[in-house]
């Protein structure tokens with residue numbers, strides 16, 4: 001479905017020096033032309049990355065404030081992300097949901113605001129281990145998806161990232177079958193609750209312990225339209241391998 005999409009979520013990692021090295025590795029990497037590639041550096045380094053990184057790769061925020069900027073200490077607005085050159089923002093990441101405590105409604109509002117202002121949204125969903133073990137994987141994913149669907153003005157500029165929490169940063173990647181099963185269910189949910197067109201056009205990417213060694217197998221699955229990569233996106237050559245996994 002659509003162009004393969006690979007995002008690198010650098011999370012709260014890096015220094016001016018390590019990021020300058022990563023950017024130079026990315027600039028010299030050979031990337032398949034038919035893949036959308038996006039990286040999400042920490043806010044502090046967005047300007048450094050934007051001014052040194054090849055235009056082949058777009059940049060994304062890792063979060064954004066829920067409305068227009070103003071007296072919101074510590075926050076970064078959508079307008080500021082656009083000003084610095086971001087085309088995307090990651091919203092609803094599991095670390096923001098479960099470590100920082102953002103809820104479905106707040107995340108939905110953020111998505112609506114960002115889309116209305118013209119940013120693309122990487123909308124993250126995914127179940128925790130105990131939820132999977134209790135057979136609630138689909139319920140949780142659908143509930144998180146519904147909060148986005150209820151809030152957003154359009155699905156044109158949304159990429160859905162399925163990131164099972166038990167797979168994030170654990171080295172326990174979902175099997176291609178486990179990921180494919182959820183991606184099919186998500187697509188089916190979109191078909192029933194949004195439209196057949198949105199279901200067929202929306203890219204559903206997988207995240208959680210994706211690396212240079214497992215990405216090719218995952219990419220073979222029909223409904224895996226790309227990846228959201230954490231740890232392995234901090235290494236330029238390995239990230240390039242993942243970008244090129246689709247071929």
Ligand code: 13P
Nearest residue numbers: 009168169208209230231
């Ligand atoms: P890891 O690739 O480090 O498991 O992180 C995945 C993730 O959370 C990307 O947003």
